[in-house]
Amino acid sequence: xxxxxxxxxxxxxxxxxxxxxxxxxxxxxxxxxxxxxxxxxxxxxxxxxxxxxxxxxxxxxxxxxxxxxxxxxxxxxxxxxxxxxxxxxxxxxxxxxxxxxxxxxxxxxxxxxxxxxxxxxxxxxxxxxxxxxxxxxxxxxxxxxxxxxxxxxxxxxxxxxxxxxxxxxxxxxxxxxxxxxxxxxxxxxxxxxxxxxxxxxxxxxxxxxxxxxxxxxxxxxxxxxxxxxxxxxx
Amino acid sequence: xxxxxxxxxxxxxxxxxxxxxxxxxxxxxxxxxxxxxxxxxxxxxxxxxxxxxxxxxxxxxxxxxxxxxxxxxxxxxxxxxxxxxx
Numbered sequence: 474x475x476x477x478x479x480x481x482x483x484x485x486x487x488x489x490x491x492x493x494x495x496x497x498x499x500x501x502x503x504x505x506x507x508x509x510x511x512x513x514x515x516x517x518x519x520x521x522x523x524x525x526x527x528x529x530x531x532x533x534x535x536x537x538x539x540x541x542x543x544x545x546x547x548x549x550x551x552x553x554x555x556x557x558x559x560x561x562x563x564x565x566x567x568x569x570x571x572x573x574x575x576x577x578x579x580x581x582x583x584x585x586x587x588x589x590x591x592x593x594x595x596x597x598x599x600x601x602x603x604x605x606x607x608x609x610x611x612x613x614x615x616x617x618x619x620x621x622x623x624x625x626x627x628x629x630x631x632x633x634x635x636x637x638x639x640x641x642x643x644x645x646x647x648x649x650x651x652x653x654x655x656x657x658x659x660x661x662x663x664x665x666x667x668x669x670x671x672x673x674x675x676x677x678x679x680x681x682x683x684x685x686x687x688x689x690x691x692x693x694x695x696x697x698x699x700x701x702x703x704x705x706x707x
Numbered sequence: 708x709x710x711x712x713x714x715x716x717x718x719x720x721x722x723x724x725x726x727x728x729x730x731x732x733x734x735x736x737x738x739x740x741x742x743x744x745x746x747x748x749x750x751x752x753x754x755x756x757x758x759x760x761x762x763x764x765x766x767x768x769x770x771x772x773x774x775x776x777x778x779x780x781x782x783x784x785x786x787x788x789x790x791x792x793x
Contacts, residue, residue: 631762632718654717659740663714667769689768689776696771697793699712703738 490555519572521565522601524645526576527584529562531642536574539621542566545573568603590644602636602648611635614649633660666702670694709750709788712771713742721757722767726750741770750774750786 487493507513526532537544546565552558559579566574590596605611615625615637626638636650671691678685685691713722715737723742726732732750736742744750754764761781768776775789 629762630760632716632766657716659714659716662740663770666771670771689772692768692772693791693793695769696710696712696773699741699771700710703741703743 484554487554493554518570519568519601521568521573521575523563523575523577524643525584525588526578526643527582527588528642529578532576532578533564535642536566539623540566540618542568542574572603574601574603590640597646600638600646600648602634602650605649605651608635608651611637611649611651662702666698667691667695670698709746709748709774709786710772711744711750711768711774711786713744714770715740715742718759718763719767719770721759722752725753725756746786748788752784752786754782754784 484493490496533544536542543566544564545567548561548563550561550563552560559582561580562576562578564576564578568574605614611628615628618625618639623639629636629638630653633653633656634650635653636648638646638648640646671685671694674685674691674694711722713719713736720742723734723744726734726744729746731746733745734742735745752767754761757764759767764781767784772786773789773793774786775791776784777787778785
């Protein structure tokens with residue numbers, strides 16, 4: 474690895490958008506697993522999330538002035554790289570622990586219809602949850618934002634998280650969350666078994682030319698896997 | 708025989724606690740992190756008795772369920788035995 478230090482190829486040398494952005498086919502045949510080369514890759518948390526905006530004023534007012542997050546970095550540049558790339562602004566709001574919430578504003582473009590918000594859980598699945606440390610901080614977020622005129626969801630306690638939700642002027646969902654407890658070994662064991670059950674049901678459903686029928690089918694398979702796990706020696 | 712596996716973590720433990728006085732069920736565990744609740748023909752859980760919010764309530768069988776959900780409302784779920792394969 475060290476031989477690449479200081480001599481890396483640059484994205485500007487790429488011949489296409491897909492090459493510049495590392496866009497693959499999604500095909501996994503011929504790929505190798507981490508267990509095969511023994512290299513453990515590591516992530517160290519969030520640097521930034523990024524989404525496009527076609528409402529520069531409202532986005533800055535919302536994040537900087539209403540939420541009060543410092544604007545800490547802004548790139549303004551001519552479009553470069555792939556053909557047709559707009560001139561753009563790329564700007565970053567501080568989200569704590571070195572992470573930032575970033576936006577792209579593509580100059581001279583209009584928002585395509587399909588980038589608009591939808592009232593559907595598929596749309597809301599794409600979101601980022603920003604962390605607070607305590608119950609007091611979560612309550613302070615909800616009450617302060619409501620006092621500032623922002624509509625905020627009720628509190629939702631998931632299994633290990635308690636969250637509130639609101640949307641920004643672009644319609645993007647924002648989640649603020651706190652951990653209710655630290656995860657334990659059993660959480661990891663259980664996650665493996667749940668996903669194993671679901672993987673098996675997906676494979677079997679595909680082989681039968683069907684969609685996965687329901688979560689109950691996964692739970693029944695999970696019961697079988699947990700039975701085996703409890704009886705296993707380790 | 709109905710069998711419900713319950714992960715031994717705070718948010719799901721009320722499933723076990725609220726069945727402790729039910730003479731119809733057998734509770735064992737936790738074995739390697741899982742409680743197991745067994746019942747011969749029928750098993751009912753109450754959301755209010757377990758003091759659960761919906762986000763946890765609708766995932767209570769995530770530990771594994773050998774049985775069939777006969778009815779599932781906002782406040783009560785009834786599980787019956789099944790011969791369907793696991």
